[in-house]
Amino acid sequence: MKQKLRHQLGDQASQSASSYLYADIYLTLASKDQGLIVVTMRDLEIKGMVSAHAIIASSIFIATVMPLFFVEKFSVYGTHMVWLYSVSGSVAVVNITIFWLLGISPPTKKHTLGYKVSRLLRSCLYFILSCLLFHAVVVLYGAPLLESALETFSLAVLLSSLTTVRCLCVLGPNVPAWIRVLSRDGAMSVWDTSLQITTACSVIGAWLGAFPIPLDWDRPWQVWPISCSLGATFGYLTGLVIAPTWIHWHRKQLTYKSK
Amino acid sequence: MKHCAAKIKIQDESFRSSGGAPDRKYKLIQNPGPSLRAGGDHADRCPQGGLCFRAQRAAEHAVHTEPGGARSLAQLRGQSTAPHGHHAPHQGADHRQDPWLHRRGDESELARPAGGQPPLAGPGSGKRIIFYGDDTWVRLFPKLFMEHDGTTSFFVSDYTEVDNNVTRHLDGTLKREDWDVLILHYLGLDHIGHLSGPHSSLVGPKLLEMDDVLKKIHSSLVSRETEGSLPSLLVLCGDHGMSETGSHGGSSEPETNTPLVLISSAFKRKVGMEKPAVVEQVDVLPTLALGLGLPISQNSVGRLIQPVFQETSLRDQLRFLHLNSFQLSCLLRDSTPAFQKEEGYEQFHMAEKTHGNWMKLYLEGNASEVLSSIGKKVLKQYMEALKAMSSSLSKQLGKYDLYSMIVGMILLLQVLLLLLLVMPEALSGSAEVELPLAASLLSLPFFLLCLLCSSAHVLVCTSAHSSCYLCDLPWGVVLAAIVFSSGLLCVLLSLLGQKLAPGARPSAKSSSDAGLSELDVLLVVGTLGYVVSLASSSFIEEEHQTWYFLLNTLCLAVFQDVCRKYFRERRGPGDDASYLSSREDSSPSPAPVAELGVGSRKWLKLATPLLTLVCCRLLRSLNQTGVQWAHLPDLSHWLNSWDHKAELSLLAAASLVLIFVLVQRRCSLVSKMALGLGLLGVYSYRAAVGNVLFPWQTNSTDISKGTVEARFVYIFVLGILFTGAKDLLRSQVIVTDSRLKSRGLWEVYSGMVLLCALLFRPHNLPVLACSLLIQTAMAQLIWKELQYDAAQTTIMHYWFGQAFFYFQGNSNNIATIDISAGFVGLESYVEIPAVFLTAFSTYAGPLLWACHLVCFLSSAQDRCPASVGHGCYCFALLRSIPTVAYIVLVTALRYHLFIWSVFSPKLLYEATHTLVTTAVCVFFTAMDQSHTASSRF
Incomplete structure (x- = not known):
């Protein structure tokens, strides 16, 4: 029984090196109560997630405010591209830093420099591919093909940095894992669930953001792609809030299958 | 600058607002927005001694055929200050046609002394009017003008000649003394707006030119004013503004706001500007x-x-x-x-x-x-x-005739409630609903209700002041409506009682709790979201965007479903095997693609939603529709221009070939040949009309009406439809053969496709070809294989039908209906065929998809016998929910500013669509009846 439990926990913990440290302690402390262990460990993870998400959210706010000091006549509507790239850049950087610091990233099998470089290159490739994919999807949704292609691509970059960067951080450049996590019951850790939630929220936010475009209100935020990028950002922020809350709410029901 | 694109026609239809036309509503809009100041652009140059206003007009009708309301100057030389008792004798101009001089019917009433003043007795017509400008005026008031020179207003690309034609008379006329009123209607600015929008570089020079004209008139008037003569009045105004795209006829603020400038020496000189x-x-x-x-x-x-x-x-x-x-x-x-x-x-x-x-x-x-x-x-x-x-x-x-509106609304709501209440039974395995008809019709409440409704009707009708549609109906019809409505209400109540009775139906719950997939969520949310979007006039104007958006999302959801099937379930080997075997069992007619290996079939399935997406994106740019982006260049404009005729011909020919390939595979040999010849006939009809080229026909000067070719195609259409009907009848009456039946259905469907191909304009033939392509691919690879149930398939068909309605170039504006379809193959206008053909070609998209749904569901009937019934029910429900919601909304919004320009055309479309859907549902029911009959047999 204990063996099995250790095996299970070890698998779970292998997702996060930090929790790996605790795993043994918990096992010795409370091996009689499986539920308690899982819940306690999950509480710690949720706390980590809350702080990580708070940092990411504040980085978005900083990215909105900071260009005021560097760019003349900066405004979210007026110089939308600047805002967009500042937000996507900061989200990407902060995400990478946090997940690297937390050690959420999947354990690498080899530690050679070449392998790491190839991983990095593959990650970059995946990021660019995801930008192109998002661009294609947005064009299929009716964005003009040639006219304002830069705006469309910028939206794709923003969406990629809100969704793909996190995928890359949590799962690495590993397509089967992505497909597993992004299908319905494929989450194997708390971080997978939060990834699912934030990704879905960003995409749904961008989707909802397209709705005000046909309205004849003539507002500055109805200009392509402002409403969509704002929608995506707000969706992402909502996802950052919802993910820990939802996991906390359902922490007793959540059971993750091992690989 | 654009707003002072002042357009004026002093005399606009709105001035002659007729009391008999209740559809014109004037509404004071107090909305100081950014365009308010813009309206004052001209006021910046408002000369001293002038008065500047912003004139606001009420929303124009949706069918605004005003050709080129443009800037014009109307200059009146009359009594700015009319002294009492000064009246020119009336000379017989046509009062009805003359809005200025329209005399009151009861002039003597006015003669009643009030305060001891001398009455304004005589009708003061007899002004001598000179008119230069848009010839619409001359056609409207043929006898009114002493002198006129009309300019054709339909050559929108000309913005110099139209104005020069007006200005060239100016010098001569201003010197003369023999006129009282001079009306100048300048069209140039309007044409520039239509051509290149309000931000065009042509606007500035044009406005300067107009300023010079104004200066010339003003200085001439000032110079001729002598001591004791009456002062002249110079009126500058526009009949409409200009939207951001340079068009007009809508109800947006920049379109309805124009400057109004009155210049006369009778006014006090003013220093500085005022708002x-x-x-x-x-x-x-x-x-x-x-x-x-x-x-x-x-x-x-x-x-x-x-x-x-x-x-x-x-x-x-x-x-x-x-x-x-x-x-x-x-x-x-x-x-x-x-x-x-x-x-x-x-x-x-x-x-x-x-x-x-x-x-x-x-x-x-x-x-x-x-x-x-x-x-x-x-x-x-x-x-x-x-x-x-x-x-x-x-x-x-x-x-509004509120009583009739509310009664109609109640009837509709009752029907919708009935549909919703019977949902569990209608979607159950047997798809049969039993209404407690006899019990409720023989009950006491029913008779009481009838009595109550009748007395209420009598009460309302006797106390009504204005005319009321329901009260004018004959008694028999009203009584029938009352009986129907009360009967329906009783049935509804008894059904509700059954539902609410404890422990009546425990089994119905469990089936609905099976869990919704993402696709189900999307289908439900999309349908409800669409209903909500009907409350906004912009979403109605741009309804195509809603459907394209939903369709895209649907395709992505289907794609995700396919991906999940192939990438996730591969892990469970048993699951996969059972899935494969079930699929092989359920493919009675092996399609050509089925011969390929399972692997390539998998990729084909993955590609189908993507192909659909790409098709939809291409079709979307074929016809730019709606209001806001309707001006953007689209493929159909490019194809229809004279020097792209070869490309259009090629595209049309390719589409026709694709149509043949896709449709013929399930037809009998005779229909196959008829279809082929019919499609050839379609091409030769288009060549005869001059839309497309034959490769060997170099000069296309001889353009005929193509009546012979079109009638040739009609014969084949009727032939195919007849064969299909015959097969259907045989399959039902003589032998109950499901294959014969599905072939008959398919032949009816292919007859409709051929008729569509004939009626569609050549640039729209790709729409037809793409719709067939998507139907084939989805039916072969997605709907059957992924085992979507009848309700899901129906909703998807409905969404596709809606999107294809807009892909054809339709919109919720009456102006986009292609009435030329009603004249195909006819020498002159014959009402019934013209109406039928126009309606068919307008609703071709929804009709073809509905027809395909019947074919698809009845071919799937062997697996799930109730599928046709489910499909029919879902189809009816899908149409009734938006219609009822829209009617309730429109009733609530009846004082909305855009009620006549946006909401009422949409109401007409909704009504026609409901009629079409009813026909489809009757067809469905006929098919279902025969099935249940044959299964019992």
Whole structure:
């Protein structure tokens, strides 16, 4: 029984090196109560997630405010591209830093420099591919093909940095894992669930953001792609809030299958 | 700059607002937005001694055929200050056609002495009018002008000649003395707007040119004014504004706002600028009429613009106000039964009394402070009375037959509730619903309800003042409606009782709790979201965007479903195997793709949603529709231009070949040949009409009506339809053969496809080809294989049908209906075929998809016998929910500014669509009946 439990926990913990440290302690402390262990460990993870998400959210706010000091006549509507790239850049950087610091990233099998470089290159490739994919999807949704292609691509970059960067951080450049996590019951850790939630929220936010475009209100935020990028950002922020809350709410029901 | 793109036609239809046209509603819009100041652009140059206003017009009708309302200058040389009793004798112009000189019917009423003033007795027509400009005026008022030179207004690309044609007369005319009114209608600016929008570089020079014209007229008028002569009035206004795209006819603020400038030496010189006041466009008519000393048109609802008369004596001002209020009060009296209770009417009588007192004092020679203070009081009273009467008259123009509307709404709601209540039974395995008809029709509440409704109807009809549709109906029809409605209500109540009875249906719950997939969520949310979006006029104008958006999302959801099937379930080997075997069992007619290996089939399945997405994206750019982006260049414009005829021919030919390939595979040999010949006939018809080229036919000068070719195709259409009907009948009456039946259905479907191919314009043939391609791919690879149930398939078909309605180039505007389809193969206009063909070609998309749904579901009937019934139910429900919601919304929004320009055309479309859907559902039911009959047999 204990063996099995250790095996299970070890698998779970292998997702996060930090929790790996605790795993043994918990096992010795409370091996009689499986539920308690899982819940306690999950509480710690949720706390980590809350702080990580708070940092990411504040980085978005900083990215909105900071260009005021560097760019003349900066405004979210007026110089939308600047805002967009500042937000996507900061989200990407902060995400990478946090997940690297937390050690959420999947354990690498080899530690050679070449392998790491190839991983990095593959990650970059995946990021660019995801930008192109998002661009294609947005064009299929009716964005003009040639006219304002830069705006469309910028939206794709923003969406990629809100969704793909996190995928890359949590799962690495590993397509089967992505497909597993992004299908319905494929989450194997708390971080997978939060990834699912934030990704879905960003995409749904961008989707909802397209709705005000046909309205004849003539507002500055109805200009392509402002409403969509704002929608995506707000969706992402909502996802950052919802993910820990939802996991906390359902922490007793959540059971993750091992690989 | 663009707003001062002032367009003027002093005389617009709105001035002749007829009391008999309740569909015109004037609404005062107090909305100081950014365009407000823009309206004052021209006011910046408003010369001293002038008055600047912003004129607002009410929303135009959706079917606004006004050709080129553009900038024009109307210049009146008349009595800016009409002295009492000065009346030119009336010369017989046609009053009905002459909005300026329209005489009141009961002139003698006006002659009633009020305050001792001499009455304005004689009709003061006989003005000599010269007109230069848009020839629409000349066609509208053929005998009115002493001299005219009309310019054709339909060559929108010409913006110099149209104006030069007006200006060239100016020098000569201004020197002459033999006219009273000169009307100049400049079209150039409007044409520039239509051509290249308000930000065009052509606008600036054009406005400078117009300024020069204005200067010329003004200086000439000033120079000819001698001592003692009456001052002239120069009126500059526009009949509509310009949207961001340069078009007009909608109801947006920049489209309905125009500047109004009055220049005359009769006005006080002003120093500096002031913010222009806002006046209604209908107010121009009474102002000009009174200024010229003419009676106000009988049905005018405007009130005079008071600042114009500020320089006249108080006595004159009061007189003018009295005349205008009297005209409005007469109009109010004729149109409202309870006119005496109207606030404005009472105020008018008060003012009249005070006015009489004032006149008495005035005639006694009293010149004290008291006189002027009483005078000011009278003025104020008159203004208030005018305002109240004018607004109550405007409100009346938008009066609705609320009783009939509510009764209709109740009937619709009952039907919808019935549909919703029977949902569990209708979607159950047997798809049979039993209505407790006999029990409720023989109950006491039913008879009581009938009695109650009848008495309510009698009560409403006897107390109604205005005409009411329901009250005018014959008694038999009303009684039938009452019986139907009360019967329905009783049935509904008893059904509700059954549902709410404890423990009545425990099994129904469990099936609905099976869990919704993302696709189900999307289908439900999309349908409901669409219903909600109908409340917004923009979403109605741009409804195609909603459907394209939903369709795209649907395709992505289907793609995700396919991906999940292939990438996730591969892990469970047993699951996969059972899935494969079940699929092989359920493919009775092996398609060509089935021969390929499972691997390539998998990739084909993955590619199908993507192919659909790409097709939809291409079709979307084929016809740019809606309002906001309708001006953007699209593929159909490119294809239809003269020098791309070869490309169009190639595309049409390719589409026809694709149509043949896709449709023929399930037809019998005879229909196959008929289809092929018919499609050839379609191409030769288009070649004969001159749309496309034959490769060997180099000169396409001989353009005929193509009647022979079109009738040739009609014969094949009828032949194919006949074969299909024969097969259907045989499969039902003689032998119950499901294969014969599905072939018959398919033949009916291919007959419709051939008719569509004939009626569609050549650039729309790719729409037809793509729809067939998507139908084939989805049916072969997605719907059957992923085992979507009948309800899901129906909703998807409905969404595709809606999207294809817009892919064809339709919109919710009446103007996009292609009426040329009604003349294909006809020598002249014959009503019934023309209406049928136009309706068919307009609703071709939804119809073809519905027809395909019947074919698909009845071929799947072997697996799930109730699928046709489910499909029919879902189809009816999908149409009724938006229709009922829309009717409720429109009733609630009946005073909305855009009710006539946006909401009512959509209502017509909804009604026609519901009619089409009813026909489809009847067809469905016929198919289902035969199935149940044969299964029992």
